[in-house]
Amino acid sequence: MATQAMKPRRKLDERYLARQRWARAGWIYGAMLALGVFFIGPFYVAFLGSLKDNPLEWPFRTTFAQVLPKNWVAAWKLGQQGAGNPWLGGFAPGANIPFEVSYFVPEGTEPTPPTVTVPERRAGAGLGAIFDEVQASRYAQVSPVEEVSRRPARIGDEAGQVVTYRFTISYPRSDPALDLPTAARLPLDVEAPRGQIFLTATLDPNRLERRGRVASWDSAAPGFFGYTFKNYVRVFREARDPNTGSSFFLRWTVNSFFVSLMAVLINLIFASLAGYALARMYLPGKGLLFALIILLMAVPQQAMFISNYLVLRDLSLLGSLWGMIVWIGIDMAKVFLMKQFFESIPREIEEAALIDGANPIATFFRIILPMATPALGALTIMTFQGIWNEFFKAAVVLSGQQGSYTLPLGLSFFRSAYGAAGDWGLMLASAFLSMIPIVILFVVFQRYFVEGVSTSALKG
Amino acid sequence: MPSSKRTEALYALLFISPFLLHLLIFFIFAFVRTIWFSFTDKTTLRDSYNFVGLQNFINLFGEERFLLALQHSIGFMLVVTTIQTFLALATAAVLNQRLHGITFFRTVYYIPSVLSSAAVTVIAIWFFQKTGFLNTFIGWVSAHSPVILTLVGIFILAQAVQVGLERMRGLPVAPTDPALATISLVVAIALTWLLGAMGLVVPREARPPEFTWLTNPDSFLGLPIPLWSIVMLNIFTTIPTLMLIFLAGLQDIPKSLYEAAAIDGASPLQQFFWVTVPMLRPVTFLVVTLSLIGTLQMFDQVALMGDSAPLNSIIVMAYYVYNSVFSGEGHIGMASAAALVLAVLTFVVVFLQRTFGISEKAH
Incomplete structure (x- = not known):
């Protein structure tokens, strides 16, 4: 392709031709890159979607809880604390999981500790709903919520303070001889009093419900894969044969x-x-x-x-x-x-x-x-x-x-x-x-x- | 016949017999039986059946869904074959360069064709949802259209000014001169950014998408919108294969032809139309034929869409046949007749394209 530039009607100087060759190569690489985006881009965004809690969310975000290294580390630690399994997490006897949640409390509002519950939650829709899995809610004990710190802050024009609370979820081993089951997930709901705005937590929640008042986790002890690749883990865990229970x-x-x-x-x-x-x-x-x-x-x-x-x-x-x-x-x-x-x-x-x-x-x-x-x-x-x-x-x-x-x-x-x-x-x-x-x-x-x-x- | 010849023939028969047996049962017998069934009223449930002559064919052409399927299949074939042949040729022309890393790009582009239609279709259905990525992307582009238009406008203006200046200086530069275009691009990006920073050209606010792809009852150019989604999907997954075929053909064209054309003063565009296109004729014939057969017999993507889209808006011939066997009574007679119509249609289309379309022979 570079040859036709060599036959101009008038002689052009060498530097001009070299510059032109470089520029042409640049444009071709640019075009190839664009084509690459066209062919691979759809798979990339779909892969991002497969990591999300809601792949159909609008507007589409490229940065979300599951891709933040902060959450990877937290999920890893929580998985270890929950069941000694940093990859897939779980909730096993003897678990002791400290958890922190921070709220923004506007000026004039008295900070009130949130309500913490470990709800009973069945695996989503489809095949998983048939199975009677071990519910963490039956064994989990939540300690009283304590206030850890307060510091003044502003959100936009509003002045107020950031209040951090701490609580512990534990799985008491009442009798060592007793054979207690391990739950695969530890669902968690934290509900803040009216007026307080959820800011952060040890692990970013999977959902914010009721206008952001209830922060909800599919599992508070998910492990790295259980959090980042939640949907991938679900493919194996939830889609099982109703008769044999195998994946x-x-x-x-x-x-x-x-x-x-x-x-x-x-x-x-x-x-x-x-x-x-x-x-x-x-x-x-x-x-x-x-x-x-x-x-x-x-x-x-x-x-x-x-x-x-x-x-x-x-x-x-x-x-x-x-x-x-x-x-x-x-x-x-x-x-x-x-x-x-x-x-x-x-x-x-x-x-x-x-x-x-x-x-x-x-x-x-x-x-x-x-x-x-x-x-x-x-x-x-x-x-x-x-x-x-x-x-x-x-x-x-x-x-x-x-x-x-x-x-x-x-x-x-x-x-x-x-x-x-x-x-x-x-x-x-x-x-x-x-x-x-x-x-x-x-x-x-x-x-x-x-x-x-x-x-x-x-x-x- | 000498005995050694006969022994060899016997061994050959032995070697080929598994293949022949499979061919005989699953192709020849199967095809003959389909022809026979098409004249009967056989169903999957009953064992006994009667000869009904041409009744199935008459019924087919009176059935609304079959006519829809026929219309969709032909429309799909024409649209997809046309678009994907052009796009595959264009992509192959871009890739036909002696540059570092070209093999890498060629490999990457082939990925959509390697993956299973099932996985790609599942992803595509997500893409085509109301708040799926396609609508998100379209929304982003339309929200940023002021910025994009400004960028393109400045680019064209800058290019025109530069080319004009160079020509006044006596240099016969082409309007698409790449070196000048690079400068124009830099200028355009800088100016657009500046206008954006000054708040003169800012993107509009994106609105939640309204348009539905898979459940849309409307039509465009005679094909329902859900079928257009499959058109896009099919083009996306087939271009890479066709592109590679074109690329192999392009690499077989002797370089000397281009050099001769260049000496005669042909521009790159003229070289493309007077050297590349005629020399590629046999390859184009192959690509178009493969594409026609493939699109007429397209099944997977419709079947995998399932109830994501209303059946009557995406049904094509191949799926009509399958659906007649596996739904309701399982009317094998009707299904066979429809399958034969599809087979005849395939032969007719291939014959027509051979006779009136792009022929096999190079000039």
């Missing part, structure tokens, strides 16, 4: 891995076998088969899934991961990929092996396949990514059997289970969690992804 999300992750890995295995073996036969072996009617495959590639899935659904139903494979695997089977595109690769390797190698008297099966597995590692690598990654993200087949085969969902179908289930209640924190968090394996794969093997698209598309 749906973990189950779906295992299912997704199982289906993807099985599909990879099947395609590694059978797509390369078929690709080799098409590329190198004598087979009557090869041309016809080829034409047929090309034609079938353009037929929409919708024109075939009805029969496939009935076939799988007759084999009683509906609702089973094996049903999905059988249907996925051997991908035509992968057979093409392998065929192309085998056509590119020199013929002499196999001919030498065949002259040695080895049969084609032995030749294939001992000599041909080991040479195909680069193509097999590309095939592995493309298949894994494709099946990990596969939604249509999962929706047809697995519908209704929550236990055997794969992640994409699980996300769709979450969307219908939590969407009505508007619980976006949990839905966004589950979407991001489901991406992690693909993102890791992409970061490690990005060349395969990027080159896979361009080369396979152009040759195919």
Whole structure:
């Protein structure tokens, strides 16, 4: 692109041209950066949203309680004090949690200590509400609220003072022999008398209710993850199978891995076998088969899934991961990929092996396949990514059997289970969690992804 | 036939038989059976069924929802294919540079295409909520429009003045001269900031968003607003793939062609239209064809939207077929007929584009 500047109608001096080249590079980098923001920006803001208590808040804030290091430290400490678990927190026997809250009291108002309660609170909407979890309110004891300090302050035009109060929440171990349960969360409500304005606390509250008078915490002993990645922890804690109580999300992750890995295995073996036969072996009617495959590639899935659904139903494979695997089977595109690769390797190698008297099966597995590692690598990654993200087949085969969902179908289930209640924190968090394996794969093997698209598309 | 040939053919058959078997059951048999079902009144619940001739097709074209789906699918295909082909080409042209770090950017841009449609759609639904990020962003831009307009205005003015001065000095600079544009940008930012600090140009106060994307009953250019949301989503996730295909095509164009054009005095824009576009014809054909097929058969994003948007405002052909099988009685006959209409539509569109649209051959 820099060349056209070299052919001006009049001679320009070298410094001018150099300046122009630099400036052009600057603008191109600027444009690329802008494009990068366009492609990645939406994920970044959605990730911020997934950390929030209310992802749909308006106006949208980029700085909020969950991203403040001050709260990370506090959540870590409180988690340790609550259950000796700085990461996930909790409320265990023997816990002793000191907590401070500060209010602004306008001049002329007498400071009054707030009312502290540990309410009974069930896990949000959706699946979590079914379970009877241990309620911290049954075991928590709140000490009397004491005033710690007063100092004069102004908010805007209003003069007054900042009053800090302290109280302790404890979990008395009445009898060491008694087996007391640990609560996962320690909900806390602190209500200030009328006129006092909430300022700060040991840990920023999750919500301010009733015009800011009640500061409310989902857990006063959350731990680092329990506070910052609250919605992510909820994905595992709240979405559980009503019958077995095991985490749906973990189950779906295992299912997704199982289906993807099985599909990879099947395609590694059978797509390369078929690709080799098409590329190198004598087979009557090869041309016809080829034409047929090309034609079938353009037929929409919708024109075939009805029969496939009935076939799988007759084999009683509906609702089973094996049903999905059988249907996925051997991908035509992968057979093409392998065929192309085998056509590119020199013929002499196999001919030498065949002259040695080895049969084609032995030749294939001992000599041909080991040479195909680069193509097999590309095939592995493309298949894994494709099946990990596969939604249509999962929706047809697995519908209704929550236990055997794969992640994409699980996300769709979450969307219908939590969407009505508007619980976006949990839905966004589950979407991001489901991406992690693909993102890791992409970061490690990005060349395969990027080159896979361009080369396979152009040759195919 | 010599026996060695026959042995080889047998081994080949053995190698290919798993693939053939799968092809036979899940593609050929499946397709033939769909054709057969489309002439029957089969449902998922009953085992017995009757031959009804063309009744399903007649019923389909009398059904409001099917006609909606057909109309949406065709509109969606035209809009998305047009926009994403242009944007993908533009992005690829920007990326086709010999600069440091270009591979990094190329990798980053590809991310939306790598992620699962399920995860991206869930995020998109959040985006399109009333107080979601899209409305927040639009609100921010409209609130800051005085500032943005001032910035752009000053930039253009500064550029025009500089180009005018240079030309008076006898230098034949282009109106888009990058070096001068950098200076103009600095001037524009400084002046806008100054005007802002003086309180002359300040952003308006942002108001809570009113516009709804997914539950909006209105239409725009014949497509419902909720479907436009899916148009945006689909363009966003497909551009990276198409961009990479274009980029591979761009890199195959010999550099000498550009050099020859430059010697003949072609400007970058002229080079783009007289060298790049014709040389990219085979790639463009591929991109447009892939795009047409992909958009006609789009399913995931509609299915994942679910009840976030009214069904009649987002239904497309692929989802219509799925929905007919899995809702109510499970009318397989109707669904098969609709699936066949979709298949025929795909073939017709690909054929039309091959004949009248961008053809495969380069000039």
